[in-house]
Amino acid sequence: MLTHLKQLPLKPGILICLCLAAGALQSADRVWKDASGQNELRAELVRRTGDNLLLRREDGTIITVPLVSLSPQDQEFIAGTQQANSSMMGEVEITIDLPKPMFISPPVVELPNIELFDPSKRIKSFKALKGTVNVAKGKKVTSSDEAPIIGDLALITDGDADGSDGNFVELMPGKQWVQIDLEATHTLQKIAVWHYHKAAYAYLDVIILASDDPEFKTGVTTLWNSDHDDSSNMGKGKDPAYIETNYGRIIEGKAAKARYVRLWSNGSSANEMNHYIEVQVFAVPVKKAVR
Structure with missing residues (x-):
């Protein structure tokens, strides 16, 4: 169970994928779901660190979320983004x-x-x-x-x-x-x-x-x-x-x-x-x- 998501239940929203623009990979707000599908959190993907994701919530705070605690759809989404160069995700x-x-x-x-x-x-x-x-x-x-x-x-x-x-x-x-x-x-x-x-x-x-x-x-x-x-x-x-x-x-x-x-x-x-x-x-x- 994704505890961070349980603490911040939000209404369902439109899932917006990462888009490539001006030579940089921009991560738009996304509604993330936990493995149960019962808890949601709207947040921006900052980056992946090993088996965890850094997500920026709407209030600007950054949280760490285990990848395995996310829904299969979110895990598939993350797997697709790994093909992008890390420098395009704002990393050096x-x-x-x-x-x-x-x-x-x-x-x-x-x-x-x-x-x-x-x-x-x-x-x-x-x-x-x-x-x-x-x-x-x-x-x-x-x-x-x-x-x-x-x-x-x-x-x-x-x-x-x-x-x-x-x-x-x-x-x-x-x-x-x-x-x-x-x-x-x-x-x-x-x-x-x-x-x-x-x-x-x-x-x-x-x-x-x-x-x-x-x-x-x-x-x-x-x-x-x-x-x-x-x-x-x-x-x-x-x-x-x-x-x-x-x-x-x-x-x-x-x-x-x-x-x-x-x-x-x-x-x-x-x-x-x-x-x-x-x-x-x-x-x-x-x-x-x-x-």
Whole structure:
């Protein structure tokens, strides 16, 4: 059942297909139905991301809808649009500025939920909406550790993911977080994260959250959670622990609407300290919020 559609029942309307005009694929409003055919939502197709669709509702908000929850007619419609070039759907290729590798040999880290080391999964680029940039660059960073042992929190959003000495921040042992204020509410597309990657570390209980609330008490979206045993008391996660490399980790933004991004960790496979080199948040810039 498509919960987003259940919450917004609308009167039936005329189905308007995507039309090709002026060299760009324009997505007109469409009445989408769930698999039961009982719930409807008028919305614009923004793009497909894997097995999900990003739909823009009439009030301008963007929601994520699983493709399998849609009616057979809507699924067939989406299959037909995939023949169009992604650039015609308002997408561009974002290339990550990767730092140089700090080690070459395939590392070995033993953790219950460690991801198998697979170089083919390393991401160098991804598709995103036109106008997408790193909206976190130069933004203010705060932390549960107000006085890091090594480095300045500003390093985390300076746009440089180099793993050399002097380019990372070291926080106190145990469960700690860093938080980025994007200064306005954005619809998040991707987040790129680099912890310490000069050696083969895997960080524990990595939890990444997004919210419009700086206290993260309301409207929180979990983007990543590798705490497999709830040792951080924030709920069990199904995401894997992974070995840090110069490729970092690209994480889905899930179209979350958020001004703040908070990243937790609880030490690493090497020691109890927490490290960050760079965090980049990709979205189409919006005007700053007035508060």
